[in-house]
Amino acid sequence: MRRVLLVVQYDGTDYHGFQRQPELPTVQQTLERALGELLGEQVSITGAGRTDAGVHAVGQTATFETDRPIPTERIVPALNAILPATVGVVSAEDVPLDFHPRFDAVGKLYGYRILSRVLPSPFIGRYAWHLPTPLDVGAMQEAGGRLIGRHDFVAFSSSGSSVQDTVRTLSRLDVWRDGELIEVRVEADGFLYMMARRIVGTLVEVGRGRRSVEEVGLIVESRDRTRVPAIAPPQGLSLIKVIY
């Protein structure tokens, strides 16, 4: 038996998230079906984490086990030949049998893209939040700075989650403009359910001038979910990297 780690990218638009769900198209089910076809056996994969419906990934990770003698270097081209165009495998490598894609991860990096101009775009809009109102990127960056460090991020989580420990360490939060795009990068040792989108939603309210930079620090301290003013829509979000 061997364990293989895949790095996976996908356009999440037409999927109900990564994690398998009965009767709904998910990335996990799509990958498992392709692996099953490739290996001629039923395969279950374990992902580094779920992504929500409509969220994309360029660096999701997942493992599977097999005793089939397929050479590791054949896995990427063979899977990509089977997979639909919306899901692709970037790399495959053998890992120790006790490697776990979620528990061994020390962090995750998410990217969020905003299309900041009056005109919408059928192309960029698939991968960005279109906001025609001007945004103060400097204020967004400054507000993001209030979230860096070790905090109880319960205010930025969505209710209904079973997670007990809501303390996370946010090591990076950058906001910059690249022409008509505003890019946000946020890295932490872990993310609560909807945390990345709640952070971006809050930063955008600051960028619009509806909330102050100081208020963002107060929202964290409040530990009160109802104080987060907005949740950014899923299509702007992408899981860029799982860090081991």
Place this chain on the structure above:
Amino acid sequence: MRRVLLVVQYDGTDYHGFQRQPELPTVQQTLERALGELLGEQVSITGAGRTDAGVHAVGQTATFETDRPIPTERIVPALNAILPATVGVVSAEDVPLDFHPRFDAVGKLYGYRILSRVLPSPFIGRYAWHLPTPLDVGAMQEAGGRLIGRHDFVAFSSSGSSVQDTVRTLSRLDVWRDGELIEVRVEADGFLYMMARRIVGTLVEVGRGRRSVEEVGLIVESRDRTRVPAIAPPQGLSLIKVIY
């Protein structure tokens, strides 16, 4: 009565081309429905030309007539608020009542994008032809040069078209590499059905080394459709501009 010229962009992936067809989703029908909702009357639009199923546009044009008193500068934001994310209006302007978007056009510019690398991409692959084999861009450019000028392009048309005059003047054909992308731009006073995709398909055969540069000139001269070796798939093609 007034006539309004729209510049329209769309992600053609999920449409059966621009031109209205019974029972099938098309860009024209989508635009007419949005205009009907905006103006409160049934509206027919006239496009500069059809694009095939799966082909995109950033600069398609179309006209409609109305006697509703909507200010021209309100049309773009109002239509974009109604249209689905896959179709957008870039501009609207009043034109003379005898202006015709097809007959008054003096040329069209198409772009074609190739993703030239081993790994497919769920994101770029929606708007590009993924070709993992290396391509000789210099040879493609040189072969493209054999098509410049006034020629009978019947060899590059698809049968079944009712067009009698197959002579067109191709004024520009550029091929260049931009990182992992190869971009093709082709401008002519008009394009026959499938002409742009047949040209790109032929250039790619040259880039792969399966056909010589000289052969491309001979294919034009032959006026023989069966000599065109390949047709590029629709998702790489985009109508960039209709020239007036």
